[in-house]
Amino acid sequence: MTNKIYDVVQIGYGPVGQAMAALLGKTGQSVAVFERWPSTFSLPRAAAFDHEIMRVLQGIGCADKIEEKVVPFIRYHWVNAKREILLDLPYGGVAASGWENGYLMFQPDVEKALDEAARSYPNVELNLGWQAEEITEHEDHVEVTFRKGEIPEPGKWVATNETRTVRARYAVGADGANSFTRNKFDIKTKDLGFESEFLVVDIRPNDPQILYHLPEGYQVCDPARPTTVVSRLGNEHIRFEFMLLPGEKKEDMLDLEKIHELTKEWILPEEGTIIRKIVYRFNSNIAENWQNNRVFLIGDAAHVTPPFMGQGMCSGIRDAKNLAWKLDLVLRDKAEESLFESYQVERYDHCKTLINMAIELGKIICIPDEKEAEKRDQAFFSGNIPPFPEMPILTNGILHKNQNGEILSPTGELSLQDFVSYQGKTGRFDDIIGQGWTIISTKADPRDLLTNNQIALLEQIDVKIVHISNEENTDTVYDLNGKYAAYFNEKGLDAVIVRPDFYTFAGVPTLEELPGVVDDLLSQLHLKVSKELNV
Template identity: 30%
Template sequence: MECFDVAIVGYGPTGATLAHLLGQCGVSVVILEREGNAYHLPRAVHLDAEVMRTLQWAGIADALEPKTAPHPGMRFVGADGRLLLDWPRPQGQGPQGWRANYRFHQPDLEKLLRDHMAERETVSVRTRCDVVSLKERKDGVELRYEDRRNGRTCRVSAKYVVGCDGARSLVRGVIRAGMEDFGFHERWLVIDAILNREKPELGDHSVQYCVPERPATYVRCPGLRRRWEITVRPEEDANEIARPARVWELLSRWLTPDEAELERSVVYTFHSLVAKSWRKGRLLLAGDACHQTPPFMGQGMCAGIRDVANLYWKLALICQGSITATAAERLLDSYESERKPNAREYIATAVRLGGLINTCGTQEALRAAFPSADGAARMESIAPPLGKGLGTGDKAGRLFGQPRLSGGALMDDVHPHRFVVVADADLVDQLSAPEGTAIVSTTASADAAEHLAQVGARAVILRPDRYILGAADTAEELTQLLSDRLPDPVAA
């Protein structure tokens, strides 16, 4: 029986990104995916700078960026056309080394992820393979799957299994993880259209129409692609409302049939759920398998990419055999304790935004959802820290920016998958860092001092996922932090 370090069930963006990152660390991976090809129609349409930075590590961000569209922000508009809530997004390169937000076409992302997987020599991709059972043993997990190309039942084993297999996750079923319900379950008609020519009056902003009779969302996507999401009333039939004639009726305030082609119209039920357990022994969950969110924050796929950015380096450390069994358990436990609060906050905010839309955008609803709002309010982007896990101090668990080094390269391109010390030059002049730990001083980077000032520290130790492990203001504090930190994963 073939043996791997990690088996990934599911080959969507979450599973594929995890495979790239593990493969770069020399971890042997098998991906088992029941479908033969990536889904060819649009799904997720938004990603943010943190996700783009993770795709930078995977080696595809530079190829993806030209295929994206800028995202200036989101506006909530009342039935009378009055602006209720403005959510502007920063433009230009931000602290992560990328623009704050992007609109993208998911098939473009999936093609890049899959095309570049050939570069990962330790990753084996097996499509049309339907996992039918998982059996955990003392030193690993046995997976049985049906190879649908020939009807044979096959077996592989892995030290760990990560279920990236979506909302109906088989792996979650094996774990028997219940779901925490945030109470949002609504049917929305999702319409993807391709314009025949530019229509500037539609605008580049996303717009939430808080209209009493039919709340709706407009999203500008790359090129000539545009998306609308429109509420489906309880009495309406899902098949009937998705028929082209009815779709064009619903789009009539924005678009006519001679201006665009319909690419897709389908009714989805948006949920707000978080798995109560993300791990059982050697089985773990990531992406939609452990959380589902309404789309109003654009964080569905982003949350899955954040999951695997948190998880990959921990699995790599364990699979490389460089830490004790006790340390391995601590690392795996920290995955859920760190990621779940972050995911929950995004989902809770999305539910509040959904409530604002569905209560028709009254000022009372605005104040209830956002107590600090006054009149036509401006919403600031949230960036929740990680939950309690690794590291110490009040700055642990905060995402750090990406300095640009003196030669012009971004830090993560030079020091991938490593712990990194970023510090004022006088703190690292005599520093003896552990083997494999990179050092970026304020004299070796044009903007490292700015990044340190943002978090209010003179030195930080960054984990491979670029969250802060600890911060220091003296050479003695920094030396102590380094002596306590975890071993470094070795990149392939």
């Protein structure tokens, strides 16, 4: 064990762990990352992510590379056993975050870009091939002991006698659904009530044009065999998910003849190569506690969802973004550790809502009874169904409430990002102005309404104060497409305060109200620097 104390030691380096390492790396914190396997996984697991996650990837510098490899999710069809359309959902278009609403991916492409982003920060130390086997918490740091492993054959990890103990101020467990970190502290998980086995098959067609014969997402609601087809798993692959029926065995489903029988409706055996086949149990659970003193859980270590909303990896990256900005403030000695109390408060309900939404979709898709399926189909044909669920917003945590304790729109909603021009540069807002806490007004310079002490405090935590105008000049940020003006007019606002994770802390109807809202923000952040400035 060396004397060095890292800011963060991280256990796990899947896509959520990669995002976390890059996010912390960008803030300048020293991060020691340990992963059991000696290299990133070469096969896909997750299939989709959304515009909010692309904005996170934009912030760590890999969105452009990823955009070259992914496919916008444009159409989503549900069909019944007769292949009659139950639902034709237009899914495409640019969303609030300034990116396409959703994307389909070949996960290794995304992981490669995330890995390169994390490695670009000299303060991020990667240690691959090490498994965590002990965590000890102390008053001001944690110690984690790792054991080196060898891979004598693919998929087999064998421990060696070499160990290493690392000290850090905080530890993050990004180590998956079977999390060592979670189990070490005996953190219980709550079963949310959905479990089903699916055969997952990924195929690389010989002719990529096969990928264009179906909508990007194709849901077969057939009681004889509920099936999901993702026809554009990136640019070169197609995915099938077949629900196992009662009495079917895993080993029988993995038989090549069985797979060819199931996939022949869409692709013949000679038309492509199977790159992955696995029987996977879809679960739904959430950890009761996401923090144990100086140790935090993110991603599948904290929550597991069925795949029907495409939000598993997304939720984990949201965890990383939320926790990273809070760790940064505390590690820079700007905020008290009590700031961490908002982490689970903010992420738990958001995750649980998404998991429950996925479960409800799964219940509709996976009806095994023909009569019940017919009732479902008729409900779709008659239009007697609820609308497709909307994404949840933040409802708890560091958010502004009015005098009655209410959260009013757009508080808790994702903020707008569009193209702007400033000081000779043009691009998306985050690329030109930067990410982090931001105060934006389309009416005037917010500084004109704030006191010197307020501005000093905001500067201590790197809050960006921005006047966006529809007139191009050197003093203001130019609203290139007029979207900010339209947004502020639609919402009836003079200003907004945006959190580092892009959720809106507050919408401010008049600039005269801004100082009071800023005071509320400063009081909720548990800042240490307020004492230094006698505020």
